[in-house]
Each structure stands twice: as C-alpha cells, then as structure tokens.
Amino acid sequence: MKYYLLLSIFGVFANCERLHEQIYSSIKGGAACFRRLNGTHQAGCSSSDKGAVGVVQMISDITDAQWIAFNSSAGPYMAIVNTDIFKDVIEVLMGHPENVAGVVIFNNVTDSTFSFTQESRCPNEYSSGFENQCSSSSSFVWNDQGTGLLRRNIPFPIFYLPDSKMDQIEKIQECYLKFNLDKTNQKGRPLCSVQLNSFMFAAVNSEVCLRRSATSALLSPTKVCDPLGDNNVYYSLFPRPKEKETANKSIILVTARIDSASLFDGLSPGTASSVVGTVTFLTAAATLAKMIPVTEANLYDNNVLWTLFNGEAFDYIGSQRVAYDLKKGSWPYAPLKPSNIRLHVEIGQIGGAMTVHKNDNLWPLNVYAPNYSVYNTEVSEFVSMMLNNTMAVNYIVSDNLPPSSLHSFRKILKNVTSSGDLPELLIVDHDEIFTNLFYNSALDQSDKIGYFYHNISIGSDGTFLTTAELLLNGTMEEFEPQVKISRVATAFAKTLYQKVTGKAYYGNITASAHLVDEILYCLLMSQACRLLYAVDFAQSEGGEEKMPTRAPPLYVGVAPVENTAPTFAGHLLALLTGQQLNLNKTGCDAPPQPGYSKYWLRGWNHTGVCIQTTMNFSQALSPAFVITDYDMKSGDYSTWTESVWQTMWARVFVSAGGGGATVAVISGCIVTVVAALLTYWLKRHAAIAFAKAPAAVVVNEDAASGILRTVNC
C-alpha cells in the first residue's frame, strides 16, 4: 500500500505539465500581418509589445462584426473570420477599432471565397505614369475587389491560418462554444480569449525609421527597419561586351515581373499575379535561344534583352531602378542608351484568365499599347507578327495602361516614352478589370490556374519532352496551364525570332510543356525540385531532399537578404540558354570572355557544369535609397521599408472573469486593517493579554550611546 502511494505520487509528478501549459495553448502555423512603411505613412499591422488580448468571437456573418463594434460588453474582442466574409467584416472592424483587439483569418476550403485581394483598387497608383486614369476613388479601377489593406494602417494585429491549419481554428471554436456562447451576459465571466503578438519596431514612416536605424545612440543601436529590395535578372540573346560596338545593336527589351506580395509574412504565392508571366518569360527566352544560336550573333543588327524585375508590387522597385539607371547611363553591365531600345515588350499579369478558362483550351490575351502606337509602326508591326505566329491577342490602344513596369519607364524616361521614341507594349489577360480576383494575395495559389504536377523525369543531358509528345501520349491535355503556357511561349519566341532576323521561323523548335511543368513546380509547390537542384551552385552541400519542401517566397523582402526566386530564375536562364564549356571547377573560375560571365552549376546529371552565359544580376533597390539626401516625401521613387520584429506568436486561453481578483484585493485590504488594529490593541493592553508582561521597556541610554559612539565617525 505504501509503495503504491509513493508510485502514484511519482506518477503525478512525472505527468505534470507546467502551469503555463495548463493555462495557454499556442496556435501554431499562423502567418502574421506585419508593418511596412513608405515615405509618408505606415501600413500593415502591429500589436502592442506584450501582445493584444481579446475575447473570442466567431464571425459567421456581418451582424457579428457589427455586434463587436456597437453592442458588445466585455471587449476588446478577437474576431475569428473566414476568408469569404473578410472583405466586408474588416471594414466594419476598422471603422470602429475601439472594441477590436485583433483578427484571425482562416481559409475554410469548403466555404472558399470568390475573391481575396488586399492590394489597392489601383495598384501602385502613385507611381504610375502621368497618363494614368485609375484612381481609387473612382469607379473605374483595375483591381475591383481590392481592399487596399496592403497600403493601409491597420490598428490591430491580424493572423492568417491556411486551410492546412484548420485544427487550430477547431481548437479556438471548441473553447468559444464552451465559454462565450451567451453573448448577452459576458461581463465578469471567464471567457475564451486569444492573444496575438506581432509587435513591430518601426513606426511613422520610412524617413523616421531609417533615421532611427542609423542613429548610433549609446544605448539603442537597434535597427528598426530595412529598405525593400533584391535583385533584377537580365540576360541578352547575344553578348554585349562593353568594349565592342556590337553592344550598340538595337535592343528589343522583354520584361516580366518575378515578385508577388501579400499581407502576411511568408505567404506570397503569386500564381496568377506573376508566376505565370515569369514562367512564360523564362520558357520563351529558352526557346528563342535555341532558335537563334549565339554563334549567329554577327548576322543580325538586333539583340533581345530579357529582364525580370523584382519588387514590382511595391511601387515598381526593380523597374524604377532600371529606368533610373538607364537615364543615368549605368545599366546594364554594358550601358544602354534609351534610344537604343527599339521596342519594350512587357509580359504582364497573364495568369488570371486561366482561372476562368480552367476547363477549356482558351487563354485570351490582350495587348495594350499607348496612344502614339496608332502612328508608330514598331508596335503595330510587332502585334501583327504576333498574330501571324499564332499568338491570338486582342489589340487595345490606350494611354491608360494596366499596372506594369511600363509605368516606371513612362514616369522616369518620360522624354522618350511619351513621344513614342521608346515604343512600348504590354501583354495582359484582362481589359478594364483584372480577371485575377486574388491579385497579390495569400490565396493566389496553384489551384487558381488548375495546375497539377506531372512529375516527368528530365533527360541527363537536359532534354525535355515536347508538348506534342506529351499530348500524343496522353500525359497532358490541351486545357492544362503547362500546355497553354508552352504554346504562348512558342508563339512569342517565334515573333521575337522574326523581329530579330527579319524572317519568319519555320523550324521545329518549340517551348516544352514539360519544362513549364517543372518550372511551375519549383516556383509554386516546392523548392525540393529537379530544376532548382540542377541550377544550384555545385559546391553547396546536401541533396535534393535537403531543400525546403515549400514554395520559394516571392515577396521581394528586405534588401540585405537575397531571395531564392531571382537566383533560381537567373541560374535557370544560364543553364537553359548558356553554352556548356568543357572545363572543370578550377578552369571555370578563370575570367570569362568579354560580355560573358561563367557559373559552375550542378547541371542536369548533377556532376557540375561550367556555363558561359550573358545572364547577370542587377540590384533592385529603389533609387530613393541610392540618391543622397533624397526627399522621401517627394513621391518620385518607391520608398518602401519593412519593420523589424522579434517574435510572432498566438495563443488561446480562458481569461478569468475578474471576480477572483476583486475578492483577493478586498480580502487583502480587510486582513491588513484587522492586523493593524489588533497590533495596536495588543500594544495598548499588553498587561491584560500577557500575564507577565514587563511594565515598560527600560532603555539604557548609556549603553546605546556607547554603541553609537563606536559606530560614529
């Protein structure tokens, strides 16, 4: 019996949880909204430094949000909202933030929302060219469903839980049903609560936070924000050595955007917003490089310069920098004059229409060109070439161009762009309103274009199955995005071939849907993919399985950190378009031929290859952070910075009703008073209370002063 008792006590201790764990249950897998700042404002969310605590309220419709704002009694509240009603609910809560501690958004797949975009109604409105007609206050807007939260200051923290984390929502809901159901009688009762912590260090605007980051005060060397930025990627069809005249060939500039954005940390899938465009760009570049081998460089007077811009979601960081550098004559490696650019073609947002045409073979595209194109033969010629090369596009002439990097060129290189000396055109999938209803959001995922990975192995020499083969053996269907992208990339490459050589292409080189499948997988699903492994620097350790199994972040991020996506795109361009040299690692380190650079990549058979390429990276950091004493409030260039934060966490717990605390305070006061009175009474009546109490305490003055004397100085 004795042993049993001992054992049971031991058992209790062994199973014991810390008190903290008994009270709190952390909510895992959430992504927090964080703070970004521009030259004049702060945008995004922050909690207080101890975290925001609020009583849980599950929001099932708009009336629940109104109840929090107007009728609730035990506030502040934590609103738990599904994505499908988020757009309406957030406006109510932001209108009356006094009673709101924060918001937790979840995405229930069964009630999935038809639109979810936190981007402005007119994306990058204030960095647009001068002819821009889109204004957030008007009814004619590109991003009709936009809430603009990405650029608004949100007075409370917001956390997002993806559909894979529904168990966390169920945990909150269970606690909510147990404690909070009685809405009329909540005050003074124990309630299910959630605490969100996403405290942001930076505040006010970029000017203030950069100043504070630079201050070398004695006790506060804390960095509070960093400028946004990363790398642009460029690659020319033919080398452009600095020293030679060939660098002055007229250039056809082909651009696309590589980045995306969302309100939440680490979640910027950007499928329809940017990835489809990026992949079309990469595939077309690879196809054109096969159609025109670099050995034919001397035959033609034209060159194609392919450029991927980064940070375009935040006032066109990458393209602003390129336009600024072009104006100064310092971009790219062999500087280019704007007058050398014969035509600028931007592959814009083209993924949205795939959502609409997920189940058919259509992919309608539009080509936008500014008004001068009516007289400008370059543009109309190129459009008719596209049509001749089976790229079905609808031609729209308007000075009101959709959001794209063209706006940077139209703003910064106004002299040449408004006159039409630098003709421009833009390929998009929409006309007056975006077809992509998830523009720059956390839900712009691969399912939106109906993408499924086919997982076909690549030949050890880098050969991909052709689209025709894949269709013939039934691996792929015509309606799949891979096939559609490969078709458009082929047509686009053929058009560029015609533009460069002056004759139509009759060869049998086409873009491969197999390649498209692989690039999409790397950018949308997992970094542990064949292509990323093949284009990795060969010296880096670890196998394919060592790479993270999530998609690479497409948010541009802060300038000091290099992201995977542009490096991947650059190396992939190098591997697909560059020449393989028969050199070992040491030979590859030797200086390259003029106009080239050399990369030692892992290669298709993973043994390491030396690639000679014209691909290069250029800094995508806004000119605002390059110009000394730039006026951040001028609005000329992008001024976005991102706040520093220390932790982001969320937890659920049952908060005390407050009754216990009140009782404790009152009883404490009573005990103190009683004890004081009792002591006083005892002192006065010591003779009664104690039988042999001394009559009085005799203090020996002499003795005391003797002690004092020794201590004293």
Add this chain to the structure above:
Amino acid sequence: MDLNRLPNDKKLQLCIWYFKVGCLFLPFVWAVNAVWFFKEAFVKPPYDEQKQIKKYVIMSGTGAFVWTAILGIWVAIFQLQRVSWGATGDALSFIVPLGRA
C-alpha cells in the same frame, strides 16, 4: 553622521562644503544640505555660526528648488514636443521608443 555631536564650527564647514559641491551641477546635494541643516538653521537656539548656516541652507534650498522647476518644465516640454521636433527629438533621446512615433 550625527550633527549633534559636531562642534558648531565644523557644522558650518560641512554646510559650506555641501553647498560648494552642489555648485557642480549637483542639485540633489543642495537638497540634502537644505534638509539636513534645516533644524540647525531654523529650529535650534541661536549660536554664533547659525546665521551663516541659515544663509547656506536658504541658498541650497532655493537652488535645489529652481533646478527641480527647470528640470520639471524641460521634462514636460520634451515629453509633449519630442514627436513634433522630428530628427532633433530623436537626437535628444537616449532611448528611442520602439513601435511608435
């Protein structure tokens, strides 16, 4: 130190010494001086050095009070105006607050 056990001339010496130290931008020493010698200056029956002590106690007390008033006003102005001073406000701050203006 028990002032009662000091001879009167030493008391005066000590009071002057504290006043002088307080002149080195140390108002708290003045405040201590004023409180410490208050009884000697105003309560104790008159003696030779008392007049002098009284003078230094009044000077120390006034000095400490003026310092407190000036510092108080500066703290109030700084706290209320720091944000609107912008860069100057940050430059004057020892610890710049995180996450707010």
